[in-house]
Amino acid sequence: MDDADGVPAGVESGTRDDGHDTAATLIALTRLVSLWSTIDYQQSIAAASHVRLDPSAVRALYVLGREGGTATPSQVAAELRLSRPSTSKILGRLSDAGLMQRAPSTRDRRSVSVSLTPLGESRFAELFGAGISMIDTATAAWDPADRRALNQLLPRLITSLISTPPQ
Known part of the structure; x- marks a missing residue:
């Protein structure tokens, strides 16, 4: 109990x-x-915002959007906690959907950077907006001070948890 x-x-x-x-x-x-982290939940979020991507591609789209629209494949792989080959397949699906493009890195011509296309930026904005709406709906009846506290403390907690190794 x-x-x-x-x-x-x-x-x-x-x-x-x-x-x-x-x-x-x-x-x-x-x-x-x-x-x-369930596939069904991720698919329902994507469908509600009219984004037709598999959950792995949605996560990659979020990573690129959070990084300002451009990252290296290695950065995306590290954030997704996937191998480079798996990440490459996901990025390929984003590219095939017209949401992402590859270009030689401006820092090192031997490497590649990936960036969101205008359509990719639009889809990221739709997904991000859907997430904000979910949180706003879930906390609509909360006291404004509680909402402010959540918005200040939860990101702080998550940052601390991510930077603290398991004991």
Whole structure:
């Protein structure tokens, strides 16, 4: 049986002296990552924003969009946590869809950079806008101070988690 915060029975809550319940935060993040990483959920987000891409290509589109529209294939592979050959196939699908183009790197002519086309930028903006709408809808009934706190603290938490190696 779970307690009020969703912490499974028999699992230590992790409440510290400051009253912060770390276990509830971990469970909430795990539930979110589990849901958002499913193929069905990613496809429903893409379909709702009229973007016809497979979930892997959607993730690559997000990476390129977040990087200002241009990155190296190695940067995309590292962000997606995929091999270079797998990433190359995904980038090929983006290119075939007219969303991305390859060009010789301006820094090193032996390497390539990939960048979003105007259509790719438009599709990224649609997906990003759909994500913002999802968050706005989910938090519409929240107190504005709570929304501000979420918008300040969640990115800070994610940055800290990403930069902290597992123990």
